[in-house]
Every structure is written in C-alpha cells, then in structure tokens.
Amino acid sequence: MSTIANRRSVMMLYSAAECIHCHRVRLVLAEKDITVDIESIDPDNKPEDLLHLNPYGSIPTLIDRDLVLYDSRVISEYLDERFPHPPLMPVDPVSRAQSRLALFRIENDWYSLLPDLESGDSKRVTKAAKNLRDSLIAAADVFSVKPFFLSDEFTLIDATLAPLLWRLRTYGVELPPGDAKPVIDYAERLFAREGFQLSLTEIERDMR
Ligand SMILES: N[C@@H](CCC(=O)N[C@@H](CS)C(=O)NCC(=O)O)C(=O)O
Known part of the structure; x- marks a missing residue:
C-alpha cells in the first residue's frame, strides 16, 4: 500500500x-x-x-x-x-435493490453514450445526442412523480443524473420545453441545491 x-x-x-x-x-x-x-x-x-x-x-x-x-x-x-448522514440510499432491501437497478440503467442506457458524446466526431455526437434526447423525453413522466428521482429526498440516483443533465447543452442536447418539462423542472431543482453549486468546478460552472 x-x-x-x-x-x-x-x-x-x-x-x-x-x-x-x-x-x-x-x-x-x-x-x-x-x-x-x-x-x-x-x-x-x-x-x-x-x-x-x-x-x-x-x-x-x-x-x-x-x-x-x-x-x-x-x-x-x-x-x-x-458518512451515513444524510443517507443517500433507502433503508429497506427492496428499495435499495430498486435504487441499484435504476443506477445500473442510467449507466447502461445514458452514461454509455458518453464516449460518443465526448468523441468530438460530429456524426457520433449527433447520433448519441438524439438518442439521449429521445430517451429522456420518453422517460419524462418518471421525473414528475416525486421531487427527486422516485424519492422525496435527494439520493445517489440524483447525484448520478445531475452531472449528466448539467452537461446536456455541451453535448448538443436541447430538451423541448413541452414534452420534456418534467425533466427540465427536475434538473432545475437539482441545480438550485447548495450541494450542487458547491460541487461545481469553474469550468463546469461555465458549461451553462
Ligand atoms: N466507470 C468509471 C469511469 C471513469 C472514467 O472513465 N474516467 C475517465 C476520466 S473522465 C478516465 O479516467 N479515463 C481513463 C483515462 O483517461 O486513462 C467511473 O465511474 O469512475
């Protein structure tokens, strides 16, 4: 060591x-x-x-x-x-498993697009940006169920989604205000948090 x-x-x-x-x-x-x-x-x-x-x-x-x-x-x-306080995962095993499944899906379906989104190759970027945009719109209803992602409190799922949503414009993803309103409102709730603002580097702050 x-x-x-x-x-x-x-x-x-x-x-x-x-x-x-x-x-x-x-x-x-x-x-x-x-x-x-x-x-x-x-x-x-x-x-x-x-x-x-x-x-x-x-x-x-x-x-x-x-x-x-x-x-x-x-x-x-x-x-x-x-550092258990505040907890960022639910307590009971079923809810914990569901949270882990949601994290798996976010990584598998959306974070997996990052190599294309950050490739600098316009064809790859455009295709991945459309994929991400369509996928977020398709999931929009899920974002309006609770203040945070299927939760009344901020969790590790929100800590995974917030950095991705913050970067949408840099990836060329523009969410339509109508169809994607629940996603946009959810993102704004996350961005307004003190913890989120403190998490940003200067370069990240300039991304939006
Ligand atoms: N699945 C990893 C991915 C980490 C990752 O890809 N980090 C990049 C920088 S953003 C990196 O260090 N890549 C390896 C390299 O640059 O050699 C995680 O979630 O931490």
Whole structure:
C-alpha cells in the first residue's frame, strides 16, 4: 500500500475539472458536507502517484487512509456508508435493490453514450445526442412523480443524473420545453441545491 495512502488523515480525491464521473463524486461529497482534499489533475498527464495506486489510472480515485477506491459508483456507495448522514440510499432491501437497478440503467442506457458524446466526431455526437434526447423525453413522466428521482429526498440516483443533465447543452442536447418539462423542472431543482453549486468546478460552472 502506498505511503501516500498511509500518511494522510483527510481523504483525498483525484479529480479532473471537466470529468462527469468526478463530478458525480464531488456532488456526493458536497451533499454530505464531507471534508476532502481535491487533487485536480490533468487526465492527459496523470501523476505517478495515481498510476501506482490505481491499476486503471482512472479518475475519480479516492484515498481514505489505507483504502484506495475507484469507479464513481463504488466510491459513492462507500461514502454513503462511511458518512451515513444524510443517507443517500433507502433503508429497506427492496428499495435499495430498486435504487441499484435504476443506477445500473442510467449507466447502461445514458452514461454509455458518453464516449460518443465526448468523441468530438460530429456524426457520433449527433447520433448519441438524439438518442439521449429521445430517451429522456420518453422517460419524462418518471421525473414528475416525486421531487427527486422516485424519492422525496435527494439520493445517489440524483447525484448520478445531475452531472449528466448539467452537461446536456455541451453535448448538443436541447430538451423541448413541452414534452420534456418534467425533466427540465427536475434538473432545475437539482441545480438550485447548495450541494450542487458547491460541487461545481469553474469550468463546469461555465458549461451553462
Ligand atoms: N466507470 C468509471 C469511469 C471513469 C472514467 O472513465 N474516467 C475517465 C476520466 S473522465 C478516465 O479516467 N479515463 C481513463 C483515462 O483517461 O486513462 C467511473 O465511474 O469512475
């Protein structure tokens, strides 16, 4: 285990200013008001330390003393268990399983479009943007059931959706005010939260 992991008493997050997966974790940290050192790195020039700690060299990577975690979902679930207040997952097993299923579907159906959306290849971007737009419109009714995603309280599902919805314009996705109103209103509720505002880097703030 790395000496860095052993030396620090405050948690450290390797993050990048524009990285959606890092934003997801920064949002969980902000919502829970967790003290953390955020090490902002250039993803094209990763520090040696990170490459030693994480075999994938991916960000986000969280260091909590001897524990090294990567993958935004793994990190978020750890943070929710380590800092239980406010809880970002339901308590009972059936609801927890349904939340995990929703996270799986968001990652599988929407986050899976990110390589195309961020490819810089206009054909791929246009196709993925249309796919995402149509899919969000098709799901619009789900967003109006409760103030948060199928919940009265902010959860890990909202912390996963908010960074994606914040980036829609940068991906060229324009939601129609009529058909997508529930999605737009839901997004505005998330963006207005103090935790969300605190989670933003300067570059992310300029995205909208
Ligand atoms: N599933 C991972 C994806 C993380 C990811 O793709 N991060 C990008 C930066 S946004 C990365 O580090 N890619 C590997 C690389 O650039 O070498 C997660 O949720 O954390």
